Amino acid sequence: MILTPNILARLGALGLLTVLLEVSFFSRITLLGSRPAFAVLVVVLLGLLGGVTIGAVAGFSIGFLIDCLIGSPLGSTALVLILVGYLAGAYRERATGRAGRLGIPLICVGLTLIAEAALLAIHLLLGLSGPFSPAVIPDLMVTALYAFVLGLALNAGLRRLLSPALIDESDRQSNGPVAVFGNRK
Amino acid sequence: MLALLVIGCFILLTASFGQRSNFIQSTVATVFGPLEEGASRALKPARDLVNWFDETFEARGENARLREELEEARLQAIAGQAARQENDQLRDLHDLSETGVIPSGYEPVVARVIARSPSLWTGTVTVDAGSSSGVEVGDPVMSGDGLVGQVTAVYGGSSLVLLITDPSSRISGRVVPSGVQGILQPEIGNPEGLVLGFLDRAEQVRVGSSVVTAGWRTETRASRFPPNLPVGVVERAPLIEQEASRQVFVRPLADMSRLDFVSILTGGWRK
Numbered sequence: 001m002i003l004t005p006n007i008l009a010r011l012g013a014l015g016l017l018t019v020l021l022e023v024s025f026f027s028r029i030t031l032l033g034s035r036p037a038f039a040v041l042v043v044v045l046l047g048l049l050g051g052v053t054i055g056a057v058a059g060f061s062i063g064f065l066i067d068c069l070i071g072s073p074l075g076s077t078a079l080v081l082i083l084v085g086y087l088a089g090a091y092r093e094r095a096t097g098r099a100g101r102l103g104i105p106l107i108c109v110g111l112t113l114i115a116e117a118a119l120l121a122i123h124l125l126l127g128l129s130g131p132f133s134p135a136v137i138p139d140l141m142v143t144a145l146y147a148f149v150l151g152l153a154l155n156a157g158l159r160r161l162l163s164p165a166l167i168d169e170s171d172r173q174s175n176g177p178v179a180v181f182g183n184r185k
Numbered sequence: 186m187l188a189l190l191v192i193g194c195f196i197l198l199t200a201s202f203g204q205r206s207n208f209i210q211s212t213v214a215t216v217f218g219p220l221e222e223g224a225s226r227a228l229k230p231a232r233d234l235v236n237w238f239d240e241t242f243e244a245r246g247e248n249a250r251l252r253e254e255l256e257e258a259r260l261q262a263i264a265g266q267a268a269r270q271e272n273d274q275l276r277d278l279h280d281l282s283e284t285g286v287i288p289s290g291y292e293p294v295v296a297r298v299i300a301r302s303p304s305l306w307t308g309t310v311t312v313d314a315g316s317s318s319g320v321e322v323g324d325p326v327m328s329g330d331g332l333v334g335q336v337t338a339v340y341g342g343s344s345l346v347l348l349i350t351d352p353s354s355r356i357s358g359r360v361v362p363s364g365v366q367g368i369l370q371p372e373i374g375n376p377e378g379l380v381l382g383f384l385d386r387a388e389q390v391r392v393g394s395s396v397v398t399a400g401w402r403t404e405t406r407a408s409r410f411p412p413n414l415p416v417g418v419v420e421r422a423p424l425i426e427q428e429a430s431r432q433v434f435v436r437p438l439a440d441m442s443r444l445d446f447v448s449i450l451t452g453g454w455r456k
Contacts (some may be wrong), residue, residue: 016220019217020220020221020224021224021228023221023224024221024224024225024228025224025228025231025232028232029232029235029236029239030236030239031235031236031238031239031242032239032242052187053186053187056186056187056190057186057190059190060190060193060194063194064197065213065217067197067210068209068210068213068214068217069213069214069217069221071210071214073198073201074197074198074200074201074209074210075193075194075195075196075197075198075201076194076198078190078193078194078197079191079194079195079198082187082190082191082194086187126198
């Protein structure tokens with residue numbers, strides 16, 4: 001990802017908007033017994049578009065703000081989002097060939113589930129959560145479904161927002177590890 | 186960069202562990218508070234819309250579940266009512282023994298009514314106590330309120346009871362406290378009423394007087410029922426009827442239409 005002041009401003013605004021939407025909207029709605037992990041999806045997509053560094057920094061920033069606003073242990077959400085941002089970026093930088101039409105939403109689903117598991121693990125380690133109950137599995141399935149659907153929509157939106165910064169796939173193919181995503185306009 | 190971020194997270198976690206809030210969180214929350222509030226208000230209609238869909242889906246499922254629970258509760262309530270009714274009847278039967286209504290020498294056997302004659306004009310019921318319970322033909326049968334009838338047939342595990350409202354029923358009765366005696370028989374045209382006729386004295390019988398079994402006995406013969414079993418209450422006693430026909434109208438104490446449990450007085454006269 002090519003970072004210019006304009007792109008950095010867009011990323012900053014995106015991060016702020018993500019935090020506000022997460023705490024004011026997505027965390028306060030329930031549909032079919034669960035809700036979308038919006039912040040996780042944004043971080044994953046930023047990692048898929050920008051690489052490891054972008055994914056990790058976005059994860060830390062968004063996670064830190066969310067921890068401050070919802071009162072959870074400072075650093076817990078940040079740690080989880082760093083993880084998923086890093087994994088998404090790592091996939092972007094190491095994967096060869098196109099992910100396919102369903103690749104992005106499936107990656108979103110997988111990393112969302114990893115984020116939920118990581119958050120549960122952190123809460124268990126900190127003594128903030130009770131033992132895992134299989135009763136939450138249906139809720140996780142619904143969250144995964146949301147990740148699939150929202151992943152498709154958000155990917156298109158983020159591509160449009162960050163299109164000046166995205167690296168062309170053809171350039172990456174000729175220069176090194178094949179870029180899976182990105183078009184420079 | 187990644188290592189720095191991760192270390193930073195652990196530092197934050199360690200620093201804030203066990204604290205409800207700290208300086209960093211409170212500062213950020215204060216700064217972003219107005220933004221958060223504005224976003225929350227602005228997004229409320231959208232939240233409400235989404236939650237409305239969720240509540241509608243949930244309401245459908247909950248509706249079906251509540252209907253099932255209501256049906257179950259209704260059945261339980263009916264069963265509870267029936268159980269209470271049975272309990273009341275059984276308690277009344279128990280009180281019979283306690284209050285001394287049952288003459289000495291009789292052993293009450295509680296039985297459940299299991300069948301009833303379908304006709305309004307024949308009064309018999311079948312109960313689930315028979316010879317195996319010591320029941321014999323001729324045993325008086327009572328409810329918690331008063332005399333019901335007499336056993337006319339006995340089988341191994343059941344008995345047939347002729348009600349006092351059956352057209353063929355005849356009982357010697359006595360008005361208390363006046364002592365006027367007569368014959369109790371069903372009132373013609375009223376399957377739930379009795380007539381105390383053939384009054385042996387011209388003494389006026391008052392409405393509201395109690396009627397009990399006379400229970401007479403001689404050396405060679407005895408009435409079918411022991412004395413002083415409550416039968417009914419004088420409901421109508423027109424003077425004309427008393428003088429011309431020597432009869433009064435009696436309302437039975439026992440409700441023949443709601444018999445579930447009865448007490449069969451075994452032993453007694455046969456001893």
